[in-house]
Amino acid sequence: MTTMSDTDTEPDTDVEADTDELARRAERAALRLANADEATRNEALRSIADAIRERESEILDANAVDVEEAERMLAEGEYTQALVDRLKLDETKIEEIASMVESVAAQDDPLGETLAARELDEDLELYRVAVPIGVVATVFESRPDALVQIAALALKSGNAVVLKGGSEASESNRVLYEAIVEATADLPDGWAALIEAHEEVDRLLELDDRVDLVMPRGSSEFVSYIQENTQIPVLGHTEGICHVYVDEAADLEMAEAVAFDAKVQYPAVCNAVETLLVHESVADAFLPGLVERYEAAGVELRGDRRTREVVDIEPATDDDWDTEYGDLELSIAVVDDVYAAVEHANDHGSKHTESVLTEDAETAETFMTGVDAASVFHNASTRFADGYRYGLGAEVGISTGKIHARGPVGLAGLTTYKYYLEGDGHLVASYSGEDAVPFTHRELDGAEWTPGSLSTR
Amino acid sequence: MTTMSDTDTEPDTDVEADTDELARRAERAALRLANADEATRNEALRSIADAIRERESEILDANAVDVEEAERMLAEGEYTQALVDRLKLDETKIEEIASMVESVAAQDDPLGETLAARELDEDLELYRVAVPIGVVATVFESRPDALVQIAALALKSGNAVVLKGGSEASESNRVLYEAIVEATADLPDGWAALIEAHEEVDRLLELDDRVDLVMPRGSSEFVSYIQENTQIPVLGHTEGICHVYVDEAADLEMAEAVAFDAKVQYPAVCNAVETLLVHESVADAFLPGLVERYEAAGVELRGDRRTREVVDIEPATDDDWDTEYGDLELSIAVVDDVYAAVEHANDHGSKHTESVLTEDAETAETFMTGVDAASVFHNASTRFADGYRYGLGAEVGISTGKIHARGPVGLAGLTTYKYYLEGDGHLVASYSGEDAVPFTHRELDGAEWTPGSLSTR
Numbered sequence: 001m002t003t004m005s006d007t008d009t010e011p012d013t014d015v016e017a018d019t020d021e022l023a024r025r026a027e028r029a030a031l032r033l034a035n036a037d038e039a040t041r042n043e044a045l046r047s048i049a050d051a052i053r054e055r056e057s058e059i060l061d062a063n064a065v066d067v068e069e070a071e072r073m074l075a076e077g078e079y080t081q082a083l084v085d086r087l088k089l090d091e092t093k094i095e096e097i098a099s100m101v102e103s104v105a106a107q108d109d110p111l112g113e114t115l116a117a118r119e120l121d122e123d124l125e126l127y128r129v130a131v132p133i134g135v136v137a138t139v140f141e142s143r144p145d146a147l148v149q150i151a152a153l154a155l156k157s158g159n160a161v162v163l164k165g166g167s168e169a170s171e172s173n174r175v176l177y178e179a180i181v182e183a184t185a186d187l188p189d190g191w192a193a194l195i196e197a198h199e200e201v202d203r204l205l206e207l208d209d210r211v212d213l214v215m216p217r218g219s220s221e222f223v224s225y226i227q228e229n230t231q232i233p234v235l236g237h238t239e240g241i242c243h244v245y246v247d248e249a250a251d252l253e254m255a256e257a258v259a260f261d262a263k264v265q266y267p268a269v270c271n272a273v274e275t276l277l278v279h280e281s282v283a284d285a286f287l288p289g290l291v292e293r294y295e296a297a298g299v300e301l302r303g304d305r306r307t308r309e310v311v312d313i314e315p316a317t318d319d320d321w322d323t324e325y326g327d328l329e330l331s332i333a334v335v336d337d338v339y340a341a342v343e344h345a346n347d348h349g350s351k352h353t354e355s356v357l358t359e360d361a362e363t364a365e366t367f368m369t370g371v372d373a374a375s376v377f378h379n380a381s382t383r384f385a386d387g388y389r390y391g392l393g394a395e396v397g398i399s400t401g402k403i404h405a406r407g408p409v410g411l412a413g414l415t416t417y418k419y420y421l422e423g424d425g426h427l428v429a430s431y432s433g434e435d436a437v438p439f440t441h442r443e444l445d446g447a448e449w450t451p452g453s454l455s456t457r
Numbered sequence: 458m459t460t461m462s463d464t465d466t467e468p469d470t471d472v473e474a475d476t477d478e479l480a481r482r483a484e485r486a487a488l489r490l491a492n493a494d495e496a497t498r499n500e501a502l503r504s505i506a507d508a509i510r511e512r513e514s515e516i517l518d519a520n521a522v523d524v525e526e527a528e529r530m531l532a533e534g535e536y537t538q539a540l541v542d543r544l545k546l547d548e549t550k551i552e553e554i555a556s557m558v559e560s561v562a563a564q565d566d567p568l569g570e571t572l573a574a575r576e577l578d579e580d581l582e583l584y585r586v587a588v589p590i591g592v593v594a595t596v597f598e599s600r601p602d603a604l605v606q607i608a609a610l611a612l613k614s615g616n617a618v619v620l621k622g623g624s625e626a627s628e629s630n631r632v633l634y635e636a637i638v639e640a641t642a643d644l645p646d647g648w649a650a651l652i653e654a655h656e657e658v659d660r661l662l663e664l665d666d667r668v669d670l671v672m673p674r675g676s677s678e679f680v681s682y683i684q685e686n687t688q689i690p691v692l693g694h695t696e697g698i699c700h701v702y703v704d705e706a707a708d709l710e711m712a713e714a715v716a717f718d719a720k721v722q723y724p725a726v727c728n729a730v731e732t733l734l735v736h737e738s739v740a741d742a743f744l745p746g747l748v749e750r751y752e753a754a755g756v757e758l759r760g761d762r763r764t765r766e767v768v769d770i771e772p773a774t775d776d777d778w779d780t781e782y783g784d785l786e787l788s789i790a791v792v793d794d795v796y797a798a799v800e801h802a803n804d805h806g807s808k809h810t811e812s813v814l815t816e817d818a819e820t821a822e823t824f825m826t827g828v829d830a831a832s833v834f835h836n837a838s839t840r841f842a843d844g845y846r847y848g849l850g851a852e853v854g855i856s857t858g859k860i861h862a863r864g865p866v867g868l869a870g871l872t873t874y875k876y877y878l879e880g881d882g883h884l885v886a887s888y889s890g891e892d893a894v895p896f897t898h899r900e901l902d903g904a905e906w907t908p909g910s911l912s913t914r
Contacts, residue, residue: 361909380880452818
């Protein structure tokens, strides 16, 4: 079978051509979707919610096929129970998905807002207006709800979307995707595309001239893999190694409550604390009570030498300081002062979220301005780093990158801007050379761009 | 000489280690420079300007060595006259460089501004504050003034900077760099670094965990090369294929003036027009006069079939529509309507700047919202797409990417933001489960972050 072995070593040109065509269609659809008005986009979102409710039994049937296969893989030791749990849908979950789509429809429109307006000269006006990015892609593992969520966020923000789910959810994803496409038949053809094969993802990640942003959803390793294999900008976070620093001027009762909340309230998430830093002068007073409380909650603790002089816990290795446990595990280090805490957080943190507990404003400032992270908190649990809690509305993701969007990202993270200049036959030649006219550069506060007309007329 | 050939094939580990160390130092310096106040940064900028004036003769001597070598290469046909011209400094240029640094010092501070403030709950306040990106790098060709300009922009915005100039300017660059370093001895050590070898650049482009942004300056090919060889975000533009569309409802006198300005006023730059699109119903009335004027100015013209039915110019090939001439050359196409113009601009443009000339507001809207470009103009020359003309102050670059910064980019393009949360021992547990406290999510208009204190107290 020569042809079979050929396909193993050479790129499958059919898959490449199909993926290219799908991206081209998405690009064309994006140009038209960018001009769909708010009512049209919201109506389409409500149709998606209705379609998901109407197809409940079809979705559950498809999901049962995926779950059955996943349980077989679980029995063979290929999949984890957590994966099977994430995969499984029921009536409650389907209603949650439909409600989530409706809540996206209810959000403020992220498009069309005039972000800035400036008169450059008489009858020459510059406007900066929020517009969609274009084509966004997502690659995600197991959870079928991620497909619907990202399609809804893309549609709300006027972007075309290419969706790639895990093979373990392929039946569920296909039915959900069909529901979305049929419910949005009035939108530009090809605005949402589903791809299923690994080869298609590999090709998609090469199409940096057509795809504007990739949002991977999955493990740190998964997000890192995507980042390392594409020139397309990636919105995501690879790791959450967050610290809580208990200062010598901390309210120790508050500090115990916050340190406990930051680890125990939900340890599996990226904004949970992984390393506690304690000022040496309060270690004796603070650590024994906290350790007792952590241990009662089942937290496995590891400490550095100075911590273990105060409390009897396992020793930490060098690797512990760079580990995202994502579980009821925590490392503890005693530090000399706030500067040592800042240095530790900058050396080992993932620029996600850091918290300082102190009643001293100057120490708070030293920590908050010295630490390089998307979110830095004073007297609050790291667990607040979240788009919903921040009041951003629907959360698009959390970014540990510094470019474009940082920290929890709302719908604005799926927009960019466009400069519109309204003139009256203005030439650059008039503003150059000996008789150059000066620019006025006057801010037009509150002015909104109206196509084809000048605000000052 | 085995060792020599070894260095050709294997990475030079000394160079790698040196480059890593330099990036590490820049990263450390960036953490401290981020907290240098406005007065300190501006004073350092003024010291740089003074140092450049004081070292005028030293800079001219070093530049003479570079120019002599470049002229030798020119005689051998290795370099172009344009490169030699860009390289050459004189007293006027040195004064211009010093003044440019002073004008950067005079700009508004891009750091520290509270971009948004929101109460999440009583005594729990979220602030979004402008901060430096961290470590920026630049790789540029020939012009020694680029080194000083980018160092000045980085310092103003609190970023550490790694500079790599072309080998043809190595003597000039070294003297300018030394002037910068000695003038800023009070700033964190290593805030500005100069690298000179190709191997160092190759290594630098791999250090995406330490370098936050690369700003290449040079030809389209050069910028493309950088983009394709790094995972670090790139701020730059590869091409400027800009269009002017003359609609059937255009004021033809205005259209002729704008089309002429957009090409002839300065043809070598990225915001000059490369293709003129003309509505079929005005081709007869519009083209002959314009063509005469273009030809009198020495513009080489190429047209499609329908254009050549009206005016006697050379035929355009398919490649013409995708070419950035960067010179007194222009292609012309006659189109059916504004929709065909939008399609042509989207198919062949580089998302840089597009202009529609029409007195019809609806047509203007169709073009402006339909074209996907950083800047879209109505009745104005494409040449206005420029940071200075936009009133952005110092121009960091022009971006044809859609992520982070788009179009002409001012100092804000070298900043990101940080979320600061001020609390009073707030726990996420209080906002979860059955007895969850609701968030207030109240905008704190005009509130400024003050370290360690709550605005509502």
